[in-house]
Amino acid sequence: MLNVPSQSFPAPSSQQRVASGGRSKVPLKQGRSLMDWIRLSKSGKDLTGLKGRLIDVTEEELKKHNKKEDCWICIRGFVYNVSSYMEFHPGGEDELMRAAGSDGTDLFDQVHRWVNYESMLKECLVGRMAVKPAIPKGLLPKSQMTDISTKEGPSSPSYDWFQTDSLVTIVIYTKQKDIHLDSIIIDHQNDSFRAETIIKDYSYLIHIGLSHEVQEDFSVRVVENVGKIEIVLKKTENISWKCLGHPLEKHNSLIPKKDTGLYYRKCQLISKEDITHDTKLFCLMLPPSTHLQVPIGQHVYLKLTITGTEIVKPYTPVFDSLLSEFKEPVLPNNKYIYFLIKIYPAGLFTPELDHLQIGDFVPVSNPEGNFKISKLQEVEDLFLLAAGTGFTPMVKILKYALINVPSLRKVKLMFFNKTEDDIIWRSQLEKLAFEDERFDVEYVLSAPTSEWKGKQGHISPALLSEFLNRSSEKSKVLLCICGPTPFTEQGIKLLHDLNFSKDEIHSFTA
Ligand code: FAD
Numbered sequence: 001m002l003n004v005p006s007q008s009f010p011a012p013s014s015q016q017r018v019a020s021g022g023r024s025k026v027p028l029k030q031g032r033s034l035m036d037w038i039r040l041s042k043s044g045k046d047l048t049g050l051k052g053r054l055i056d057v058t059e060e061e062l063k064k065h066n067k068k069e070d071c072w073i074c075i076r077g078f079v080y081n082v083s084s085y086m087e088f089h090p091g092g093e094d095e096l097m098r099a100a101g102s103d104g105t106d107l108f109d110q111v112h113r114w115v116n117y118e119s120m121l122k123e124c125l126v127g128r129m130a131v132k133p134a135i136p137k138g139l140l141p142k143s144q145m146t147d148i149s150t151k152e153g154p155s156s157p158s159y160d161w162f163q164t165d166s167l168v169t170i171v172i173y174t175k176q177k178d179i180h181l182d183s184i185i186i187d188h189q190n191d192s193f194r195a196e197t198i199i200k201d202y203s204y205l206i207h208i209g210l211s212h213e214v215q216e217d218f219s220v221r222v223v224e225n226v227g228k229i230e231i232v233l234k235k236t237e238n239i240s241w242k243c244l245g246h247p248l249e250k251h252n253s254l255i256p257k258k259d260t261g262l263y264y265r266k267c268q269l270i271s272k273e274d275i276t277h278d279t280k281l282f283c284l285m286l287p288p289s290t291h292l293q294v295p296i297g298q299h300v301y302l303k304l305t306i307t308g309t310e311i312v313k314p315y316t317p318v319f320d321s322l323l324s325e326f327k328e329p330v331l332p333n334n335k336y337i338y339f340l341i342k343i344y345p346a347g348l349f350t351p352e353l354d355h356l357q358i359g360d361f362v363p364v365s366n367p368e369g370n371f372k373i374s375k376l377q378e379v380e381d382l383f384l385l386a387a388g389t390g391f392t393p394m395v396k397i398l399k400y401a402l403i404n405v406p407s408l409r410k411v412k413l414m415f416f417n418k419t420e421d422d423i424i425w426r427s428q429l430e431k432l433a434f435e436d437e438r439f440d441v442e443y444v445l446s447a448p449t450s451e452w453k454g455k456q457g458h459i460s461p462a463l464l465s466e467f468l469n470r471s472s473e474k475s476k477v478l479l480c481i482c483g484p485t486p487f488t489e490q491g492i493k494l495l496h497d498l499n500f501s502k503d504e505i506h507s508f509t510a
């Protein structure tokens with residue numbers, strides 16, 4: 001029997017059911033939630049009409065299936081019969097029909113990029129698009145300099161490698177200046193070596209089956225002013241390598257980031273600490289052979305298999321504390337990722353996450369998000385508007401700004417919660433405000449007790465105009481806003497009404 005909640009799901013007000021405004025989410029009918037879809041897809045019903053057969057689909061064939069009751073869509077080269085999924089799609093039937101009989105990859109990415117369609121729609125799989133065979137790739141000779149070029153995007157990156165008796169160094173020439181340690185993500189598993197470099201909105205991938213064994217740990221160095229990345233691997237045996245290895249999927253490719261799939265590695269749950277009555281600080285440890293630093297303002301996806309279906313949800317890494325001296329990290333901090341996660345008892349994902357035991361593994365994706373650290377350059381007044389766990393992206397931004405932005409005069413956080421008990425890291429926020437005179441925090445509660453003397457209500461013109469007082473009339477300002485989608489949308493509107501420009505506002509949305 002399936003272990004699924006029996007209540008009406010999600011709640012009428014849940015984000016899963018409705019999101020107003022800019023996003024293309026539409027109200028789902030009763031009984032059409034993600035969990036209802038999982039139930040249907042596990043029922044054994046033939047959802048493709050092909051009785052379990054998989055076929056190669058030509059473009060001509062795909063085009064024929066373009067009606068609601070017979071709708072095939074291609075997503076990343078796989079063709080799905082989505083007729084029975086129509087009513088469950090968060091973007092709505094009309095949205096889905098826009099891709100009927102054609103390639104719907106972009107459409108699906110726009111609505112819910114993180115949803116794992118391979119798992120969600122596996123019972124709807126008709127087959128693959130019939131494609132021409134790929135050109136066979138050869139081995140990579142020693143000291144071969146490779147080069148690729150694109151019509152658009154950054155100038156073509158390239159790589160080279162060289163060796164000593166004990167080391168192999170792979171050098172990536174990005175030909176860009178703004179490359180940092182968080183621009184490169186490296187995963188080395190068995191003999192597969194994967195290094196993804198984010199260059200502007202593109203991803204440059206080195207993906208090689210190494211010809212010889214190397215040790216688990218490696219070092220990474222970035223020469224920022226020339227955009228050069230050096231990855232130093234330690235040979236297991238001191239022998240000379242004739243070649244680096246053989247190319248694996250998408251090796252040496254430069255593709256728009258939006259077109260790359262999400263890569264996951266299994267991270268181990270190290271600790272789980274209660275922060276409020278429903279929010280916990282999770283600490284996950286990266287595998288020893290992974291280099292991954294989540295850039296400020298970005299999120300990752302966590303993946304769990306729930307009743308046989310892979311479900312992924314986004315979470316924004318934080319630091320282990322707001323206060324530098326609060327806790328000394330026992331081991332180098334970049335091996336750990338911390339998350340503040342609110343557990344919704346009736347939610348799909350978070351109760352499962354909460355049930356994980358210390359030592360269990362959770363797949364964590366590469367980072368995503370469009371916040372750029374350059375937005376903080378020369379900022380004088382930083383205003384942060386956060387509701388509930390919408391506080392999470394503010395953690396790194398706040399700490400980074402206080403330490404690294406010399407122009408900064410003032411940082412103010414307006415933190416919206418239901419009750420005092422919901423305020424995350426309240427004592428840390430107050431200690432920080434006490435220690436750093438540039439920082440100030442104000443709480444606004446929507447459901448306070450009668451003892452609450454502070455501000456009450458929801459985001460409003462009156463609250464904002466009082467809060468957003470600049471240090472000088474023409475100060476350079478940045479406003480960051482994050483919370484439930486309607487809160488964020490309303491906040492953006494109010495900020496525009498108060499004459500803040502688009503460039504001065506960064507909103508974190510799904
Ligand atoms: P869902 O199943 O989505 O439920 C959501 C709501 O519906 C809850 O209020 C739940 O109580 C209610 N509900 C569900 N089922 C029922 C039912 N049967 N009856 C009544 N009510 C019901 N969250 C964090 O905590 N920390 C983060 O750092 C974070 N970062 C994020 C970053 C991004 C970019 C985005 C878009 C979201 C982020 N979130 C974060 C939110 C997170 O991704 C999930 O949406 C959240 O954890 C809820 O997941 P869930 O599956 O447990 O709940």
Ligand code: NAP
Pocket residue numbers: 015299316342387388389390391392393416417418422444445446447458459482483484485486487490508509510
């Ligand atoms: P919550 O406790 O339900 O709400 C926090 C505060 O926001 C409460 O005071 C609440 O008032 C108020 N609020 C809710 N909806 C509002 C609206 N429409 N207008 C004005 N105020 C509103 O919040 P939560 O459960 O922690 O949820 C946090 C949200 O942030 C989630 O939706 C999550 O997906 C999102 N998030 C996004 C990111 C990102 O990067 N995009 C990161 C982290 C979190 P009421 O008491 O009236 O409800």
